[in-house]
Amino acid sequence: MATDYYKTLGVSRTATPEEIKNAYRNLAKEHHPDRNPGNKDAEHRFKEISGAYDILKDQEKRAAYDRFGESAFQGGGGGQGNGFGGFNFTGAASSFSDIFEDLFSGGMGKQRQAKPNLRGADLRYNLDISLEEAFRGDKRSIKVPTLGSCETCNGSGSADKTSSSTCEACRGAGRVRIQQGFFTMERTCTACQGTGHTIANPCKTCHGAGRMRRAKTLSVSLPQGVEEGTRIRLTGEGEAGMRGGEAGDLYIFISFRPHKLFTREGDNLHCNVPIPMTTATLGGSVEVPTLEGVAARITIPAGTQPGHQFRLKGKGMPQMRRKGHHGDMYVHAVVETPVKLSKKQQDLLREFADSSDEKTQPEATGFADKVKDFLRQFKAEG
Secondary structure, rough: OOOOOHHOOOOOOOHHHHHHHHHHHHHHHHHHOOOOOOOOOHHHHHHHHHHHHHHHHHHHHHHHHHHHHHHHHOOOOOOOOOOOOOHHHHHHHHHHHHHHHHHHHOHHHHHHHOOOOOOOOOOOEEEEEOHHHHHOOEEEEEEEEEEOOOOOOOOOOOOOOOOOEEOOOOOOOOOOEEEEOOOEEOOOOOOOOOOOOOOOEEOOOOOOOOOEEEEEEEEEOOOOOOOOOOEEEEEOOOOHHHOOOOOOOOOEEEOOOOOOOEEEOEEEEEEEEEHHHHHHOOEEEEEOOOOOOOOEEEEEEEOOOOEEEEEOOOOOOEOOOHHHHHHEEEEEEEEEEEEEEHHHHHHHHHHHHHOOOOOOOOOHHHHHHHHHHHHHHHHHHO
């Protein structure tokens, strides 16, 4: 009984080569022996679809099949042997390999020739700065260890400045293919190190690479108000490319050193300021620092409690995305309890305590009343 190759692949007789290839790819994956170990039906089905694809993928074979059917491939040894319509399992490996070459090469199959990647690697540099530097938008000088262009051969990799020749191992692709069963894999060509070219007389300084390891000093401009984690990109300041290839980029990641006085929250600054108990009680004023380098004076109202927050508008960090605008600065009152009192001071405080009532210490009195109510209710319920 004659077999219809088109029905085997599930396509019409007018199917395009792309439709035939897609149909085979899906069926081959489904019935591949590796996915169906020990399944004779799957193995037979895989041979059938591979045999059909082996005929229909070739325009000349397909034209002969359309005109004469299977008889076009019988006789003369073409129809003998194991398999299906003159097809054997070795042919399946070839067809299946073609499909996976298409998958790994972006759909260009054996016509693909990779462009050698001579570009240098991108680099990362972690830069610790102070709040003051971010506030002012300073410039920082950094030293970056990298691969720079070889000065002996000017990055060419050649000792006598002669032009390079196409690598015979990879034919200029920079990568070579390795066939393993049904699969084709790619790896960097070891003969040319992925450049696609070889040099007859390599530079003795860089051994033909065109670059050498060294450190270079760069100046980095910090934007005013730069934030934690900001990434600054310096184009072309990464590693030099192989044999004159394009240089990579340098990415600088910003982090902050802890500050003695301030903590930062977005564009706002926070500062804990100790206030004498007498000033918090009677009122007064204190000086507080700012990142502008001058002190600001704030008024402390009488009866200021610990944790009270004072806002200094516009005294925070510059805003990166709104030039000329600043965040705010928040001063947190830390009322200081006196220590190491003299006897006279202790006597004065005791006298004050004896004369105190709920009017002078409403919070403490109110809390004491709440405690009494709680304990009374607890005993009643118990």
